[in-house]
Amino acid sequence: MKNIFAKIFIGVMLVGCGTPKTSNDIATGVPIASSVDLTKSTEDKVPVVINPGRFAQDTVTYYLPKVVQGTYAVSDFGKFVDNFKALDYEGNEIITNKLDDNTWVIPNAKQLDQIQYLVNDTYDIENSGEATPFSPSGTNIEPENYVLNLHGFIGYFDVLKNNQYTLEVIAPKEMKRTSALQKVGEEASEDESVVTDKYFASRYFEITDNPMMYGKLDVEEFMVGDIKIVLSVYSPNGVHKASKIKETVFKMMKGQKAYLGDINSTPRYDIYLYLAEGTQESPTGFGALEHHTSTVVVLPEQMPDEALASAMIDVVSHEFFHIVTPLSVHSEDVHYFDYNDPTFSKHLWMYEGVTEYFATLFQVNQDLVGEDEFYEKVMGKIQSANGFDDTMSFTEMSENILDQPYASNYVNVYEKGALIGMCIDILMREESNGNRGILSLMKELSLKYGKNKPFEDDNIIAEITEMTYPSVGEFLNTHVVGKTPINYREFFNKVGLSISNEKVETNYIQNSGALIVAGDQATGTIFFTDLVADNSFWAENGVKANDNIVEINGTKLTVQNANNVLGGTFQWKEGDDLEVKLNREGEEVVIKTKVAKSYTQGETLSPSDNPTEEQLALRKAWLKG
Secondary structure: OEEOOOOOOOOOOOOOEOOOOOHHHOOOOOOEEEEEEHHHOEOOEEEEEEEOOOOOOOOEEEEOOOEOOOOOOEOOHHHHEEEEEEEEOOOOEEOOEEEEOOEEEEOOHHHEEEEEEEEEOOHHHOOOOOOOOOHHHOOEEOOOEEEEOHHHOOOEEOOOOOOOEEEEEEEEOOOEEEEOOEEEEEEEOOOOOEEEEEEEEOOHHHHHOOOEEEEOOEEEEEEEOOEEEEEEEEOOOOOOOHHHHHHHHHHHHHHHHHHHOOOOOOOEEEEEEEEEOOOOOOOOOOEEEEOOOEEEEEEEOOOOHHHHHHHHHHHHHHHHHOOOOOOOOOEHHHHOOOOOOOEOOOOHHHHHHHHHHHHHHHHHHOOOOOHHHHHHHHHHHHHHHOOOOOOOOHHHHHHOOOOOOOHHHOOHHHHHHHHHHHHHHHHHHHHOOOOOOHHHHHHHHHHHOOOOOOEOOOOHHHHHHHHOOHHHHHHHHHHHHOOOOOOHHHHHHHOOEEEEEEEEEEOOOEEOOEEOEEEEOOOOEEEEOHHHHHOHHHHHOOOOOOOEEEEEOOEEOOOOOHHHHHHHHHHOOOOOEEEEEEEEOOEEEEEEEEOOOEEEEEEEEEEOOOOOHHHHHHHHHHHHO
16 A cells, blocks of 8 residues: 555555454355446445355354555445345345444354345445445446455354355446456346446455456557556546556566566556546545455545646555565565454565565666655665654554554554665675675565465564575664664665765655644644744744644645645645645634745765775665666
């Protein structure tokens, strides 16, 4: 998962798993037949029918997921289900008992023929104040667009979790549709106005791992080496075209393929891009969610072409690199994932941190960005990581990611987690005279384990140490398991780089990665912190610490819409008109100005004076591999 505006507000997230049910209690070997009828959707609800076949036992339990893989968050998809009914073979309703948000017990299971219920759209209520799933894992039910993250529609029975599934999606013929799930046929209605698409999944995991998109789509299919890329774009106002975005994706994925080398990939990769219109009913959880062969991306439609291209490189490259970890290298916690009773892996530093490091390093490795821009990104991660608890054990945080104080430090997996990957990479390059790095380590782990064989969570650091060097094991035990902060200057010195303090350009909500705004949940307001004094744009316009931000260009700012509104500041251009209304201790303050560049004092990373030949050689091996 990658939340592109995670630095603004941090959600509660987790990763979990459990032991799978054995097949001893399975009462039927036939596939579970499921259907989603888009032609009957009304009021942002769509009907779902589940036919499990005949049960031999008296009681069964049906679940919608509490947690889905890759989100590190409690989603509670059962909360979005209405009018849940169980019917017998005569069509009569039979008793069901709802235990919690996601669990229904059916005590007369031998009589059960099918389950029926309605699924609500999650996108429309993201700004209502109600807890909702991270947008790329959520659902959209609109006449023009359906985001079918199937874990939001289809559940599982406790005793049939490993059964096969068939799925029918019924939709108007004129709707475009794309799916990563195996399609096995289709059937048209008598007047050919409606088509039923028929899909197959070998187990429930394949249902959750293969999203779909239906509706008013702009689709481009193209090859990147031996991978077929299917890019599906929904832009409600036609602002962005798949043909234009294709150029960015092609260049990016070509670079990723070259960087990964002989790591096994997939013959097809789907990218589902939903561009949010920016209304009260639009999703605001911008970022992406990974699957084995696809990713769902949600970004603002108002982004200029250049900004959208940059965001796509940022989030989609991260998701694609997940084919390495955790999709190919993962623990038992991930492999035996329990959607409703999860446990947590200790190794988010690897799953998200190393993945984010790859997504950053490959760009300079493949000449998509220059070294200066890469150094700037690295320093941005250091500065952002400084906003979190630097003495917190990363493995302890990962294992307890749902609980405080760990949950509020989750986003650090994309900052310090990536820096952990960088340090291991430099150490391995140094120990091997430039021949081995963290990518080669992940290749070796992929060969040893792979997508069908998990590692033991408690043993992987010892295994990595044995596969690499004592210095790597010492680093992991000191800075990842242990609580000792990393001295990044020591690692930069190895590659002939140094950190200096100087005036640097920044943005309008951060000073070199440190947020200058905060939220007050009690009042629902957003205010400037003491750091605003060091942000030249706001300081020169008279903004003071503790000023509440009431409106930005006529849009009221609240905790609920802050991601959307403050995220829009990244699109401001020099010379744009700007009006901001503030509340300063009960007095309204109005700032009318034009956007100008903003500066602060910050640390920069650059080549050292008079580096040695050894430092230069190690830097080349690190950056160019």
